[in-house]
Amino acid sequence: MKFEWTKENKKEIEDILTRYPTKKAALLPILHVAQEEFGWISPEVMEMVAQELDISPAHVYGVVTFYTMYNRKPVGKYHLQVCRTLSCAMMGSDRITSYIKKKLNINIGETTSDNRFTLNEVECLASCGTAPAMTINEKYFENLTEAELDKILESLE
Amino acid sequence: MSTPLAKVTIDGKELEVPAGTNLIEAAKKAGSAIPHYCYHEKLSIAGNCRICLVDIEKTPKLSIACNTKVTDGMVVHTNNQKVLEARQSVLEFILVNHPIDCPVCDQAGECKLQDYYMKHDLKASRMKEEKVHKDKAIALGPNVMLDQERCILCSRCIRFCKEIAEEDQLCFSERGNHNELTVYPGKKLDNPYAMNTIDICPVGALTSKDFRFKQRVWFLKEVDSVCPGCATGCNIKISHNKGVAYRLLPRQNEAVNETWMCDGGRFTFKPTNAENRLRHPMVRSEGALKVVRQEKAIEDIAKVLAAVPVSSILGIASAQFTNESNFAFWKFLKEVGVTDFYYQALEVSNPSQDDYLIHPDKNPNRAGVEALGLKALVEDKRYQLIFILGDLPSARLQKILLDRQRTVVVFSSHEGEGVELADIVLPVPTWVEENGTFTNKQKRVQRILPAFSAPAENKSVWEWTSLLAKACKKEKPVYQQINEVMADLSETIPDFKGVNPDKVGNQGFVLMS
Ligand code: SF4
Ligand code: SF4
Numbered sequence: 001m002k003f004e005w006t007k008e009n010k011k012e013i014e015d016i017l018t019r020y021p022t023k024k025a026a027l028l029p030i031l032h033v034a035q036e037e038f039g040w041i042s043p044e045v046m047e048m049v050a051q052e053l054d055i056s057p058a059h060v061y062g063v064v065t066f067y068t069m070y071n072r073k074p075v076g077k078y079h080l081q082v083c084r085t086l087s088c089a090m091m092g093s094d095r096i097t098s099y100i101k102k103k104l105n106i107n108i109g110e111t112t113s114d115n116r117f118t119l120n121e122v123e124c125l126a127s128c129g130t131a132p133a134m135t136i137n138e139k140y141f142e143n144l145t146e147a148e149l150d151k152i153l154e155s156l157e
Numbered sequence: 158m159s160t161p162l163a164k165v166t167i168d169g170k171e172l173e174v175p176a177g178t179n180l181i182e183a184a185k186k187a188g189s190a191i192p193h194y195c196y197h198e199k200l201s202i203a204g205n206c207r208i209c210l211v212d213i214e215k216t217p218k219l220s221i222a223c224n225t226k227v228t229d230g231m232v233v234h235t236n237n238q239k240v241l242e243a244r245q246s247v248l249e250f251i252l253v254n255h256p257i258d259c260p261v262c263d264q265a266g267e268c269k270l271q272d273y274y275m276k277h278d279l280k281a282s283r284m285k286e287e288k289v290h291k292d293k294a295i296a297l298g299p300n301v302m303l304d305q306e307r308c309i310l311c312s313r314c315i316r317f318c319k320e321i322a323e324e325d326q327l328c329f330s331e332r333g334n335h336n337e338l339t340v341y342p343g344k345k346l347d348n349p350y351a352m353n354t355i356d357i358c359p360v361g362a363l364t365s366k367d368f369r370f371k372q373r374v375w376f377l378k379e380v381d382s383v384c385p386g387c388a389t390g391c392n393i394k395i396s397h398n399k400g401v402a403y404r405l406l407p408r409q410n411e412a413v414n415e416t417w418m419c420d421g422g423r424f425t426f427k428p429t430n431a432e433n434r435l436r437h438p439m440v441r442s443e444g445a446l447k448v449v450r451q452e453k454a455i456e457d458i459a460k461v462l463a464a465v466p467v468s469s470i471l472g473i474a475s476a477q478f479t480n481e482s483n484f485a486f487w488k489f490l491k492e493v494g495v496t497d498f499y500y501q502a503l504e505v506s507n508p509s510q511d512d513y514l515i516h517p518d519k520n521p522n523r524a525g526v527e528a529l530g531l532k533a534l535v536e537d538k539r540y541q542l543i544f545i546l547g548d549l550p551s552a553r554l555q556k557i558l559l560d561r562q563r564t565v566v567v568f569s570s571h572e573g574e575g576v577e578l579a580d581i582v583l584p585v586p587t588w589v590e591e592n593g594t595f596t597n598k599q600k601r602v603q604r605i606l607p608a609f610s611a612p613a614e615n616k617s618v619w620e621w622t623s624l625l626a627k628a629c630k631k632e633k634p635v636y637q638q639i640n641e642v643m644a645d646l647s648e649t650i651p652d653f654k655g656v657n658p659d660k661v662g663n664q665g666f667v668l669m670s
């Protein structure tokens with residue numbers, strides 16, 4: 001597969017660039033455009049983005065690997081990201097993660113063989129007041145329990 | 158317009174500094190050394206290591222000195238209890254995942270983590286958890302090795318590449334405990350200034366592929382010199398021990414190289430201990446060069462000098478040799494009546510160059526030989542007797558030699574094409590062993606000092622020419638020591654007027670013309 005910007009991507013990028021003082025400053029939203037288009041940020045895509053913004057691939061790499069919202073591997077249809085930081089850890093995020101692992105029969109960083117679920121741990125989701133928390137794709141799920149999880153997973157197509 | 162001054166009190170000492178000076182520099186002037194890792198005077202401020210915390214009166218919390226600019230009336234404490242405790246805590250944090258593998262680390266002995274720990278911390282670790290492990294011994298590029306565990310994430314190397322080398326090749330990947338220095342996957346740290354990152358890395362994370370594991374730094378001695386790699390003449394230090402050079406480090410000279418040098422320049426000491434090094438005077442007999450006593454070589458030269466008409470003698474100086482070597486060579490030949498002179502220079506096709514330090518002329522002293530009034534070699538006449546400094550390519554030499562009854566006298570540190578054609582060879586020191594000066598492209602006369610002595614029978618050109626002058630019954634030029642050569646040079650050659658060792662010092666002296 002060759003990674004190439006679509007016409008729409010290009011227009012969107014152009015549009016985003018008008019909103020930032022420098023090209024470099026637009027890195028995060030442009031990476032989002034890329035992730036939406038390709039599903040993940042491959043090395044090729046990082047170089048494409050670097051070229052687009054006149055910055056070094058090294059800089060893009062540093063940013064992509066810093067933020068957990070950028071996928072560095074293809075993910076399944078549903079990307080489960082469980083918070084593992086302090087508040088959630090104290091409220092049992094470990095249990096939540098183990099439960100998901102068992103239920104979906106995958107480890108952290110893995111995707112189910114039907115390509116539907118990917119499980120990852122992330123740092124604080126800024127939802128500490130309702131710990132333990134996780135996101136599935138862009139959506140938040142809070143005050144998680146095992147029973148709650150069963151319901152959530154069943155509701156997904 | 159001069160910058161307004163600000164009055165500041167640092168550790169009880171009142172002083173005035175230009176407003177906007179950062180606290181690390183201001184404290185330096187006040188005689189207080191504030192520890193720092195990420196701060197580097199030539200790089201942008203990152204403010205990430207936090208070791209430079211100081212106490213500023215009327216400020217509720219401690220502030221980082223590197224990113225605080227002096228304002229009028231500021232009162233700063235760099236050593237009170239609060240600061241010392243903060244420093245200890247910062248060090249404790251930095252050491253949480255540090256491998257402390259000093260016994261096998263090349264930086265040991267010149268490591269800021271060791272130094273600051275000994276000076277400011279000295280507490281046992283309270284860590285019970287397993288340390289985070291990362292990769293060790295990664296070749297980041299042709300010259301630089303990385304140990305990710307030792308890296309304290311100060312980002313100096315990243316900023317250097319971005320801001321000075323202008324090749325943004327390094328970055329931090331991941332975050333938190335897993336934050337680590339890296340190149341972009343599949344790429345290399347291969348810019349022509351990459352090895353400066355080794356020098357500015359405060360710890361042993363970046364080390365030199367060439368130097369590592371060769372010497373403990375506390376065994377090394379240092380001497381000031383100048384890189385002979387090109388006409389820029391970056392100021393350097395030679396690290397050496399027991400007659401062996403181990404590495405070259407840049408030495409600050411704001412007018413020349415600031416605090417940097419190029420990677421190519423770092424290897425210019427290598428020929429000193431090379432296999433093809435010349436160590437004895439030689440004279441050709443029965444078709445081959447044979448080692449002889451120095452008296453025999455001198456006698457033979459005096460004999461041919463007496464036998465050949467001066468109009469058929471040529472002296473070829475060298476842009477690779479010092480001002481003093483070239484001057485003594487020229488002056489001696491002049492004294493015996495020679496009138497034809499040229500100089501030779503190292504010619505490189507497609508030389509590396511940039512608009513910063515790397516100059517396309519790969520000779521350290523072209524400006525110097527030209528200031529002596531010498532011109533680059535033109536093959537326009539044939540000579541019976543030729544004196545050459547250095548190794549002249551044989552194709553060029555053949556063009557200026559008579560076919561028969563010819564004699565070639567070469568002063569050289571190494572074997573080579575020209576030496577192969579020579580009849581008499583006098584061994585000389587390499588630049589690492591030489592005492593004298595080079596004149597760089599700015600006409601700045603810069604001092605090189607010998608790291609150690611040359612092999613026993615190798616003599617500087619001016620020592621050989623002094624012996625030759627005596628053998629030819631000349632009173633001049635006979636010198637006992639380098640300072641006499643310098644004085645004579647300065648008296649004889651108008652361009653060098655006023656040049657003396659004190660003026661040249663360790664920052665150089667620019668010629669008048
Ligand atoms: S490798 Fe050295 S200079 Fe670079 S970030 Fe790490 S500690 Fe700093
Ligand atoms: S720029 Fe020239 S003088 Fe400076 S280190 Fe490199 S080769 Fe040596």
Ligand code: FES
Binds near residue numbers: 084089128133
């Ligand atoms: S600790 Fe989990 S959301 Fe903040």
Ligand code: FES
Binds near residue numbers: 196204207208223224
């Ligand atoms: S030197 Fe000031 S924060 Fe690093």
